[in-house]
Structures are given as C-alpha cells and as structure tokens.
Amino acid sequence: MGKPTGFLEYDREVGRNREPKERLKDYKEFHQRLPLEKQCIQGARCMDCGVPFCQAGVLFSGMVSGCPLHNLIPEWNDLVYRGKWELAYERLNKTNPFPEFTGRVCPAPCEAGCTAGLNGPAITIKENERSIIDNAFENGFVKANTPLKRTGKKVAVIGSGPSGLAVANTLNKCGHKVTVFERSDRPGGLLMYGIPNMKLDKEVILRRVHLMAEEGIKFVNNANVGDNYDAKEILDEFDAVVLATGASQPRDLQAEGRDNVNGIHFAVDFLKANTKSLLDSDHEDNNYISAKDKNVIIIGGGDTGTDCVATSLRHGCKSVVQFEIMGEPAHERTESNPWPEWPKVLKVDYGQEEFIELYGKDPREYLTTVTAVHSDKDGNLESVDTVKVEWKKGDNGRMFPAHVEGSEKNWPAELILLAMGFTGSEDYLKNAFGIESDERSNVKAGNVDFMTNVPKVFATGDARRGQSLVVTAISEGIAAGIAVDKFLRA
Known part of the structure; x- marks a missing residue:
C-alpha cells in the first residue's frame, strides 16, 4: 500500500468528457484520459483493504458486485501510484486479456464494491485500468506471445464477441489451433457493431484482433455457420466447437x-x-x-x-x-x-x-x-x-x-x-448443430463443463447464460476455454 492516507488526502478525479456540442459533430471517442501524473494520484487513493470487495465478483441481491474477472485491483493500483506502469500492465494482464474493452465500456461493478465507496467516492478503478492498458500499448509493453508448442488439436469458435475472443485467446495460449468464425464482415461481434464508435473506437478492437492473429489465431469473417458454412463440416474438421454467438434474438x-x-x-x-x-x-x-x-x-x-x-x-x-x-x-x-x-x-x-x-x-x-x-x-x-x-x-x-x-x-x-433487451440466442445455429435450448431460449450447456447435448460442442457467454455484461462474457469465455482444454487433453 503506497499511500496509507491517500483516500483521505486526495479527491476522486476522472478524465473529462469532450463537451457535448463538440462531440455531437463526430463519432470519435468522447471520454478523455487524465495525464499519467494525475492518474498516479488516483492510484494512491486505493485503501488496499483487508477484504477487497472490488475483486470479489459475487452476487448480492441478484446483482454482481466486484470484478467477475477477479482482477488484482489493489496490487495494480499501488503500482499505478508508484508509476510502475509496465509492472501494472503485467499484473492486470494476469486476469484480464482485454482491459482496453472493459476500461471503456464496463459499468464498473468493481467500483460498486469498493470499500472507499462505503463513506465516500470510490477509487477510479475503471480509469486506472484503461490508463494501464493504453499506456502499455503506447509504450510497446504489449507484445505477441505465440505458444512455444502446439498440441495438434483444432478448435472452432463461432462468434467473435467478448466471450468468443476470450475463449479463443485462452485455448490458443494452451497450444491448440484456434479458428474464429464471424458472420459479419469485421470481427468483434457486439464490441464491433453493438457499441457505437464514440464509446469504443473500432481501431481499439482491430488492434487486439491483429495481435491475436499474430499469436496464431485465425479469423474468418462473413462466415455464417448454419447458413453459408455447413455445421457438419465444422464438426468433422475440428476436435471441439465453441458456440459464442451471444443472445442476439431481440425482444x-x-x-x-x-x-x-x-x-x-x-x-x-x-x-x-x-x-x-x-x-x-x-x-x-x-x-x-x-x-x-x-x-x-x-x-x-x-x-x-x-x-x-x-x-x-x-x-x-x-x-x-x-x-x-x-x-x-x-x-x-x-x-x-x-x-x-x-x-x-x-x-x-x-x-x-x-x-x-x-x-x-x-x-x-x-x-x-x-x-x-x-x-x-x-x-x-x-x-x-x-x-x-x-x-x-x-x-x-x-x-x-x-x-x-x-x-x-x-x-x-x-x-x-x-x-x-434480448430473448435468447437465435435458433438457426442451434438447429444446424442439433443443440438443445434451455427454458430461456439460450443454448443449454453446463455451468462447469460448458458442454451441450452434442458431443464436443460447447457454449459460452450470452449464448449460454443470456444477456449480460462484457466483463462477464470475458470471464465466462476464459472459464469455458479452461473446460475445453481439459476435454481436449483427456
């Protein structure tokens, strides 16, 4: 804990939004970062409390409080305060593969659970996170990390939203050969076409996708499985298939x-x-x-x-x-x-x-x-x-x-x-694979093994659990990747 009295000495400060009349003229990102020296001061406000609810990711009254990814928030807050930005990135990267997404569009349940928020303004956890990753990209800390050894197993991930990217990233790091099929003309799913550019600049998504491709993940766009791509052929070609298509059936x-x-x-x-x-x-x-x-x-x-x-x-x-x-x-x-x-x-x-x-x-x-x-x-x-x-x-x-x-x-x-909102996942893909639906019209799959009723076919993210947060989708994608890896190594 770098500054034991920081939360008493410093006020909460966040980056400014561009003035409304100015930003209404374009589609550029409207939220601006603090200078790094000011962001360091915000890191000093972290109390490093004995029970860090900020990283708990638990449900209270049916609502999530704390980070579902269990980010090591007090640790990298302290590193931000000390100006050790590369170490802060390394710590953040241990739990969150895409902080440039969550640092922009997450509603920050971490801050809802922040102990400082009990009697005053919460720590600027979300902005600290965004500053860490943006600074890491700007200074070349983020590098492609290609697996040294491949397992020979091939996995198809259908859908390139936050959960699909997370499961692909996890399985690639396990050494499996991953191909991501996206029905749109650009990868990113919900991140690309469901969130406007002024909240999440699309170059931020493509920067990450290009890095993942450099690490060995193959992206196939305009691939609508169940329509212009045959589900049976994918089952025959791949050792495992993961459905990460989101809950895209609108109400x-x-x-x-x-x-x-x-x-x-x-x-x-x-x-x-x-x-x-x-x-x-x-x-x-x-x-x-x-x-x-x-x-x-x-x-x-x-x-x-x-x-x-x-x-x-x-x-x-x-x-x-x-x-x-x-x-x-x-x-x-x-x-x-x-x-x-x-x-x-x-x-x-x-x-x-x-x-x-x-x-x-x-x-x-x-x-x-x-x-x-x-x-x-x-x-x-x-x-x-x-x-x-x-x-x-x-x-x-x-x-x-x-x-x-x-x-x-x-x-x-x-x-x-x-x-x-949305009523569940679309039926045509489930029908193409012969997948059962649950009572909420989502893909029916296990909570731990993520398996569907069809052998070697898994489901994750909103497709399995229904409409949720980007950070929850990423968390579930990581968990599903671990489950698929266990299946492939059995």
Missing part, C-alpha cells in the same frame, strides 16, 4: 398496429448499420437507418437506449424521447440498497447528457408504455399512443404494470427503435 414490441409498419427497427440493427456505414464510407454510402429530421421514439433504457439517443442526435433528428416502463431510480442509495450491492441510482449517461445540453431536460419518460402504433395509408409510421403505468402486486404475488386511467397520450413518430 419485440407488443402493441396494437405494430405489424407491417415502416419505421420500426430493433436498436441492434440501427446501431450496426450506423457503425458499418461509418467504417465503410463515413456515411457517404447512406446505407444506414437515418434519424435525420425525424421524431424518434426509443423504447427501452439501459446502455443500448442511451446509444440510440446519442446516435439519433448525431444524425440530426427532429426530436427524441426515450420510454422506460420502470420508475425513475433514486438519486442516492436507499436503505434497501446498501453497499456493496450494485447501486440502483439514477445514471445520466452520455446520450442523456448530450440531450440535456441541447434541450435542457432529460429525454426519458418513466413509467410509460406504448399501447398502439399508427401509420399512414402507405404503412409509414406516424405516431404512437402511450399510457402511464403503476406497479402493483397481483394475486400471484408478482408485480405487474397497471395502466393509469386518464394518462393516455399520443406522440408524433417517424422512427421507433426497440431497445428492450
């Missing part, structure tokens, strides 16, 4: 008039098309779903809803409103939500921050649900009807959203984006 809107209306899109399709067009042509090809001059309705909250707000504003939308069926969270922890539980408090993310800067209010409408969709004679979206709800307990003891009489309202809309 649809159940409302009167929803069918056969032009202008309703799933958020994932909206975000993917925007990023692909941006990367392909800087939007010159116009091959994306444009929000320009449109009244945009976003249904659903969370990170995806925020990303839709921010992207719509960059398109030049006429207006945007975001409907959330839940109530507005508390502004501070309540007695029923004590530390070290995940804090269920109001979060004003970058998209809402940008909207507030432009219009002086939050775009979110809480306790609101869409009841009907209206279109013109040509089937083009014109407006939506909503009603306020209040949550009541039903006869079965479960809470349900009851409509509030007299709260009906009509909203003009030419574009609806559905950001209501």
